[in-house]
Amino acid sequence: MHRAFDSASYRENGRVIARCLVEALHAHGVVLKHLKVLDFACGPGRVIAELAGATASCTLHGSDIDAQAIAWASQHLSSLAPFSTNTTSAPANYPDDTFDVIYSVSLFTHLDEAAQDEWLAEMRRLLKPGGVLLATTHGRFTIDSCAPAECLHQQRDGIVYQTDRKGRFKVDGLPDFYQTTFHTMDYVRRHWGRYFAIVEHVEGGLNGHQDLVVMRRPALAGAALAD
Numbered sequence: 523m524h525r526a527f528d529s530a531s532y533r534e535n536g537r538v539i540a541r542c543l544v545e546a547l548h549a550h551g552v553v554l555k556h557l558k559v560l561d562f563a564c565g566p567g568r569v570i571a572e573l574a575g576a577t578a579s580c581t582l583h584g585s586d587i588d589a590q591a592i593a594w595a596s597q598h599l600s601s602l603a604p605f606s607t608n609t610t611s612a613p614a615n616y617p618d619d620t621f622d623v624i625y626s627v628s629l630f631t632h633l634d635e636a637a638q639d640e641w642l643a644e645m646r647r648l649l650k651p652g653g654v655l656l657a658t659t660h661g662r663f664t665i666d667s668c669a670p671a672e673c674l675h676q677q678r679d680g681i682v683y684q685t686d687r688k689g690r691f692k693v694d695g696l697p698d699f700y701q702t703t704f705h706t707m708d709y710v711r712r713h714w715g716r717y718f719a720i721v722e723h724v725e726g727g728l729n730g731h732q733d734l735v736v737m738r739r740p741a742l743a744g745a746a747l748a749d
């Protein structure tokens with residue numbers, strides 16, 4: 523998502539992402555007043571830093587597995603949100619039905635299917651009934667970085683998770699549980715739809731790059747979702 527090393531463009535990217543998230547929430551009638559909001563996989567908090575101004579009456583929280591990033595955010599952004607470290611497996615450190623909104627930018631773009639399922643179920647637990655989840659995927663606008671064999675795999679299964687990629691999306695040096703994933707829209711509808719009502723899937727919705735998926739936890743417990 524961010525491949526430069528200067529702090530100005532890193533922050534600018536955070537601003538753009540925050541704007542995309544706020545616009546998507548507004549488009550679906552979410553009024554950002556007095557809500558509890560979780561940035562799950564917040565890294566060092568660049569999105570929270572930019573969102574805080576637009577959500578002054580909301581309570582923001584951030585969580586990530588990267589203890590160093592969380593230590594930095596806790597030191598520099600503690601006036602905006604409490605930050606917490608989670609492990610690679612659920613549960614995260616919050617009770618059931620806590621949040622009105624959860625967003626996860628560039629997380630599901632890096633997890634395998636089993637980990638995605640685990641965290642989707644966890645986010646469903648953490649959201650209040652009727653709460654909204656925003657998550658991003660690598661879709662059509664990033665597909666040019668998919669090798670032909672990967673694309674075939676993605677078209678066949680709806681999802682491809684690679685641990686041995688090269689080139690622009692290479693993430694070697696990082697653990698096998700954190701690599702690169704591509705989804706089709708149909709996969710998201712069928713598979714993620716088992717956890718949430720898929721409200722909208724905006725191709726390139728994150729600044730013309732990653733897709734932005736807007737989901738809602740059904741208000742009624744046990745309500746049927748996807749086919």
Ligand SMILES: C[S@@+](CC[C@H](N)C(=O)[O-])C[C@H]1O[C@@H](n2cnc3c(N)ncnc32)[C@H](O)[C@@H]1O
Nearest residue numbers: 523563564565568585586587588610627628629
């Ligand atoms: C590409 S970065 C995006 C960070 C942040 N969302 C942003 O846009 O600035 C992905 C983040 O996911 C975090 N991550 C990976 N697996 C995770 C997990 N199971 N739970 C929470 N965070 C995770 C990484 O530590 C990293 O900070």
